[in-house]
Every structure is written in structure tokens, then in C-alpha cells.
Amino acid sequence: RLPRISVLQLMYRPKMASFVAFRRHGSQLLNRTSFSSRRVEQPQLLITGCARKASSAVSGDSEDKSAEAIAGLGAVQAARAGSPAFWRGLARKMEEAPKKSKKKQQQQAPFRAPCKDPYAECLAEAFLSSAARSAVMSSPGAEARSVSFSARAAFMDRFVMDAVGRRTRQVVLLGSGSDTRPFRLDVPPQLTYTEVDAASVHEVRSAAATTHSLRRRAAFRRLDFDIAQSTEVAPGTSGKSEEEVSEALVEALSPAVKAARGAGVLFLLDEALEAWPEAAQRAAVAAVAKAAPAGSVLVGPAPTFDAIPLLQEAGFQQTNLVNHENLQKIFGLPILEGTSMLVAMKDVEDRPGPKPPTGSRPGPSVAARELRL
Numbered sequence: 001r002l003p004r005i006s007v008l009q010l011m012y013r014p015k016m017a018s019f020v021a022f023r024r025h026g027s028q029l030l031n032r033t034s035f036s037s038r039r040v041e042q043p044q045l046l047i048t049g050c051a052r053k054a055s056s057a058v059s060g061d062s063e064d065k066s067a068e069a070i071a072g073l074g075a076v077q078a079a080r081a082g083s084p085a086f087w088r089g090l091a092r093k094m095e096e097a098p099k100k101s102k103k104k105q106q107q108q109a110p111f112r113a114p115c116k117d118p119y120a121e122c123l124a125e126a127f128l129s130s131a132a133r134s135a136v137m138s139s140p141g142a143e144a145r146s147v148s149f150s151a152r153a154a155f156m157d158r159f160v161m162d163a164v165g166r167r168t169r170q171v172v173l174l175g176s177g178s179d180t181r182p183f184r185l186d187v188p189p190q191l192t193y194t195e196v197d198a199a200s201v202h203e204v205r206s207a208a209a210t211t212h213s214l215r216r217r218a219a220f221r222r223l224d225f226d227i228a229q230s231t232e233v234a235p236g237t238s239g240k241s242e243e244e245v246s247e248a249l250v251e252a253l254s255p256a257v258k259a260a261r262g263a264g265v266l267f268l269l270d271e272a273l274e275a276w277p278e279a280a281q282r283a284a285v286a287a288v289a290k291a292a293p294a295g296s297v298l299v300g301p302a303p304t305f306d307a308i309p310l311l312q313e314a315g316f317q318q319t320n321l322v323n324h325e326n327l328q329k330i331f332g333l334p335i336l337e338g339t340s341m342l343v344a345m346k347d348v349e350d351r352p353g354p355k356p357p358t359g360s361r362p363g364p365s366v367a368a369r370e371l372r373l
Contacts, residue, residue: 073127073200073201073203073204074200076229076275077198077200077201077226077228077229078127078128078132078204079128079132079275080175080177080228080270080272080275080276081127081177081178081197081201081204081205081272082123082124082126082127082128082132082177082178083128083136083272083275084149084153084177084178084179084270084271084272085117085120085121085123085124085127085177085178085180086120086124086128086133086136087145087146087148087149087150088113088115088117088120088146088149088150088153089117089120089121089124090137090142090143090146091113091114091115091146091147091149091150092113092116092117092118092120092121092150093121094111094113094143094146094147095110095111095112095113095116112333113147113150114147114150114151114153114154114155114331114333115150115151115153115154115157117150117153117180117184118184119180119183119184119212119214120178120180122208122211122212122214123178123180123205123208124178125208126178126204126205126207126208126211127178127204141336144334144336145336147333147334147335147336148324148335148336148339149271151327151330151331151333151335151339152271152301152327152339152341153271154331155299155322155327155330155341156268156271156299156300156341157181157185159266159268159297159299159343160181160185160187160266160268161185161187163264163266163297164187164188164191166263166264166295166348167263168260168263168264168265168266168295168297169190169191169192169259169260169261169263170191170192170194170256170257170259170260170263170264170265170266171191171192171193171194171265171266171268172193172194172196172253172256172265172266172267172268173193173194173195173196173197173268173270174196174227174267174268174269174270174284174288174300175196175197175227175228175269175270175271175272175273175276175284176193176195176196176197176201176202176205176270177197177201177205177270177271177272178205179195179268179271180214181193182195182216182217182218182220183209183214183215183216183217184217185217186217187217187218188218189217189218189219190218190219191218191219192218192219192220192221192256192259193216193218193219193220193221194220194221194223194253194255194256195220195221195222195223196223196225196227196249196252196253197223197224197225197226197227197228198224198225198226198228198229199224199226201226202222202224221255221256223252223253225248225249225252227245227249227276227280227283227284228270228275228276228277228280229277229280242279242282242283242286243286245280245283246282246283246284246286246287246290247287249283249284249287249291250287250290250291253287253291254291257291257292257293260293260295260296262293262294262295263295264292264293264294264295264296264297264346264348265292265293265295265296265297266296266297266299267288267292267296267297267298267299267300268299268300269284269298269299269300269301269303269342270300270301271300271301273300273301273303274301274304278303278304278305281303281304281305281307282303282305285298285303285307285310285311286310289310289311289313289314289316290314292314292315292316292346293346294315294346294347295346295347295348296345296346296348297343297344297345297346297348298311298316298342298343298344298345299341299342299343299344300341300342301339301340301341301342302321302340302341302342303342307342308321308344311344314346315346315347316344316345316346317345317346317347318343318344318345318348319342319343319344319345320342320343320344321340321341321342321343322340322341322342322343323339323340324336324337324338324339324340327339327341
């Protein structure tokens with residue numbers, strides 16, 4: 001008979017492959033191993049060891065699926081989707097490098113990555129080949145660029161958590177690419193991610209998640225809609241104008257807008273937005289301006305064109321461009337000049353919702369206060 005604490009730790013701590021092997025070979029382990037509530041690590045190691053065959057079989061199937069998905073992915077799409085994950089992973093390596101070295105600690109303060117993404121390296125390897133990663137790593141200013149991308153991701157993470165605090169339940173990723181927020185952010189299960197990107201990008205990302213046993217912490221809705229390629233935005237829309245592409249995107253986003261139920265939608269632009277053609281950027285921003293209900297927020301890298309007049313005309317009263325100097329004050333790290341983030345809010349403070357408790361003073365959200373500072 002196993003103590004309850006041991007059963008829970010054995011069932012939930014190992015990966016899925018280890019849990020399958022535990023169900024198959026658990027009787028053998030129980031016969032030759034004595035369990036106790038104080039010594040749980042030893043049987044967990046035995047379970048992991050007996051699960052090697054099951055894990056290898058699962059990884060073999062996932063690798064075949066990943067190879068098929070990568071074969072249908074273009075070089076431009078792979079670079080756009082994999083570059084943000086590569087830079088986030090590099091920033092995390094820069095933070096862990098001093099810990100692994102045995103040299104004496106320097107007097108300067110240790111580097112802290114703004115976005116600590118544990119899954120970035122996995123997705124970077126899925127989208128980019130070893131030669132492509134080496135070429136990107138050898139480019140000038142690689143470390144400074146990784147810090148800027150990490151700060152950009154952390155800036156958007158704050159708005160996701162702020163939206164959760166305001167009971168926003170719909171998050172739209174316009175160009176999901178190698179985004180790992182559904183896997184790493186602690187969000188309630190009622191939150192729904194609508195991931196918009198090309199079908200080939202979704203396949204590679206899904207194969208990588210299966211290979212590394214990544215589990216989503218919230219519901220998601222997959223939308224095969226390639227906005228980044230202006231001439232191939234979606235199946236059947238090749239050669240259409242920006243207005244027609246924008247209308248098609250508004251119609252595709254209607255389920256997420258209807259599911260918001262007056263609580264607003266958080267729209268996140270692709271972290272590699274500068275790799276998009278300007279026509280695709282205009283189509284995406286125009287679709288958000290038309291589809292966003294009251295209480296919505298748009299956050300992402302600043303487009304190459306001036307999007308503030310278009311958003312203000314659509315009802316986004318609060319529009320800001322957070323430049324590299326403001327990002328340096330927020331994160332305390334040097335940010336590349338020219339890095340800026342777009343933040344647009346549409347009736348966020350005046351949207352319908354539950355009233356604050358008696359005696360409390362209603363005020364702007366945490367993200368809005370940081371922008372004002």
C-alpha cells in the first residue's frame with residue numbers, strides 16, 4: 001500500500017511517457033522496491049529508467065512528424081517564426097552562463113534576462129537548422145539583439161497577466177510563430193488563445209510541443225491564416241488587396257470577439273513584426289481596429305508605418321509608443337536604439353464589468369500605470 005503523497009507525486013511529476021510506463025511496469029516496481037512518504041525520489045528515478053523504451057518510441061514518432069512539418073515550411077516563414085525564440089533562448093543562456101562557470105564572480109551585477117523562457121530553445125531548434133542558428137549567432141550585435149527581444153517578450157507578458165487580472169478571457173496572437181505563452185504563463189483555464197498563423201507554422205510548433213511534452217495551460221483555437229505573406233495571406237486570398245485581406249481576417253476573428261462577451265480582447269502582434277511586409281502589417285492593424293470591441297488592448301512591436309491615426313479613428317483613445325529609453329527604465333538593461341512597442345487601449349477603464357468593492361478607489365491597470373510613469 002502506497003501513501004497518498006507518494007502516489008500523487010509519482011503520477012503527476014514524471015512526463016506522460018513515464019506515466020504510461022508506470023502503468024505498464026508499476027507492478028514490477030512495487031514488488032522489488034519499498035516506498036515511503038519520505039523517500040519518493042528513488043522510485044521516481046526507477047520509473048524514469050524503465051520508461052526509456054516508451055519514451056524513445058514516442059520521440060521517434062514525433063520526430064517523423066516534425067520532419068514532415070519542416071519540409072512544408074518555407075525559409076522565410078522559418079526565419080520569421082524561429083528568430084524570436086532563438087533570441088529569447090540566447091538571453092536565457094546569457095543569464096545561466098555565469099552560474100555554470102567556476103571563475104570568481106565579477107564585481108558587476110549579474111545579467112538577468114527579462115523573459116525567462118524555458119521552451120525557447122526547443123522551438124528555435126524546431127524552426128531553424130543548426131547552420132541557420134550558427135549564422136544568426138555570428139551576426140554582429142547578437143547579444144544586444146537578444147536582450148531587446150527578451151525585453152520585448154517580457155513587456156508583452158505583463159499585458160497578458162494584466163488582462164487576466166481584468167478578467168479578459170480572449171487573447172489573439174496575430175502571428176503566433178514560436179510563441180510560448182500558452183505553455184509557460186500561469187493563466188486560468190478559462191482563458192482562450194486564438195493562434196493565427198500559417199498552417200505549416202502551426203504544424204512545426206505542434207510537432208515540437210509533442211516532442212518535448214509541452215502542455216498548454218489554457219484552451220486554444222487554431223486559425224490557419226498567414227498574414228505575414230501579403231500575397232498568400234490565406235488559402236484562396238492570393239492577389240487580393242489590403243482591404244479584402246483585412247475583411248477576411250475580421251471574419252476569421254469573429255468567434256473570439258463574440259466569446260469575449262463585453263470583456264474585451266487582448267491582441268498581441270508578432271514579435272518578428274518587422275519581418276512582415278508593410279502591406280501585411282496594415283491589413284493586420286486595420287482588422288484589429290475594426291474587430292476590437294470595447295475594453296480591448298493591442299500590444300506589439302511598433303509597425304513600420306504610423307498606425308496611431310488609424311487606431312484613434314477606430315476608437316482607441318489611449319495610444320502610446322514606448323521607445324527604447326522607456327524600455328531601459330522598465331527593465332534596467334540596455335535596449336537597442338529603434339526598439340519600440342505599440343500599446344493601444346479602447347475604453348479599457350470604462351468598459352462594462354464588475355464594480356470595484358466598496359471603499360476601494362478605481363484606477364488604471366498596472367500596465368497603464370507603468371506607461372504613464
